[in-house]
Amino acid sequence: EDKVVQSPLSLVVHEGDTVTLNCSYEVTNFRSLLWYKQEKKAPTFLFMLTSSGIEKKSGRLSSILDKKELFSILNITATQTGDSAIYLCAVGVQGAQKLVFGQGTRLTINP
Amino acid sequence: KAGVTQTPRYLIKTRGQQVTLSCSPISGHRSVSWYQQTPGQGLQFLFEYFSETQRNKGNFPGRFSGRQFSNSRSEMNVSTLELGDSALYLCASSLEQTGNTIYFGEGSWLTVV
Numbered sequence: 125e126d127k128v129v130q131s132p133l134s135l136v137v138h139e140g141d142t143v144t145l146n147c148s149y150e151v152t153n154f155r156s157l158l159w160y161k162q163e164k165k166a167p168t169f170l171f172m173l174t175s176s177g178i179e180k181k182s183g184r185l186s187s188i189l190d191k192k193e194l195f196s197i198l199n200i201t202a203t204q205t206g207d208s209a210i211y212l213c214a215v216g217v218q219g220a221q222k223l224v225f226g227q228g229t230r231l232t233i234n235p
Numbered sequence: 236k237a238g239v240t241q242t243p244r245y246l247i248k249t250r251g252q253q254v255t256l257s258c259s260p261i262s263g264h265r266s267v268s269w270y271q272q273t274p275g276q277g278l279q280f281l282f283e284y285f286s287e288t289q290r291n292k293g294n295f296p297g298r299f300s301g302r303q304f305s306n307s308r309s310e311m312n313v314s315t316l317e318l319g320d321s322a323l324y325l326c327a328s329s330l331e332q333t334g335n336t337i338y339f340g341e342g343s344w345l346t347v348v
Contacts (some may be wrong), residue, residue, distance in 0.1 A: 130302075132328050139310075143326075152267055158336070158337070160339075165341050166238075166325065166340055167278075167325070168339075169338060169339075172336050212278065214278075220283060220290060220291045221266045221283050221285070221290075221329050222280050223270075223278075223280065223327075223337060224280070225270075225277055225278035225279070228277060
């Protein structure tokens with residue numbers, strides 16, 4: 125059965141800290157790995173990764189995929205209170221627009 | 236460009252009733268998929284439509300069904316509602332059937348009492 129596991133499930137840090145969120149997967153017919161940010165509304169797309177070792181970066185956020193070890197990390201540097209959200213990792217499968225989601229990491233940034 | 240639009244945003248239904256949720260994808264997007272989000276199970280795939288055809292289905296009972304129209308708009312229906320169907324139902328759209336980023340709507344919050 126396809127499985128995506130995120131860790132930690134919950135994380136509380138102070139503003140300015142750097143955080144690393146983890147995502148491991150066991151999915152047949154892997155196509156891509158996606159990261160989303162969810163506040164009290166729709167998940168917002170952050171990154172889509174398809175190739176190993178190529179870092180994707182957007183401002184203070186970056187992410188990388190390791191297809192050999194079957195995991196990805198999402199880094200957030202110089203965190204701000206607006207980064208508080210649930211971060212979702214999802215894996216897309218070949219031949220379908222189906223995403224398999226992890227449980228999410230609830231990130232809380234305290235001022 | 237408008238995002239994925241879902242209606243209604245909030246609704247309360249009674250056990251045994253049925254509900255229909257609507258989704259308008261991003262203009263030009265032909266693939267629509269549906270997900271159920273609950274605190275216990277997280278986000279789970281319900282089904283996916285492309286060119287009015289259901290391409291994939293998740294592990295949900297037959298009470299959950301959907302369809303897609305020629306303009307790519309989609310509806311999902313849940314019949315004989317149970318308390319456990321209370322959830323956020325998210326619609327997502329993408330340009331083609333595979334390989335593209337999937338964008339989510341704001342969701343329809345369903346409460347079954």
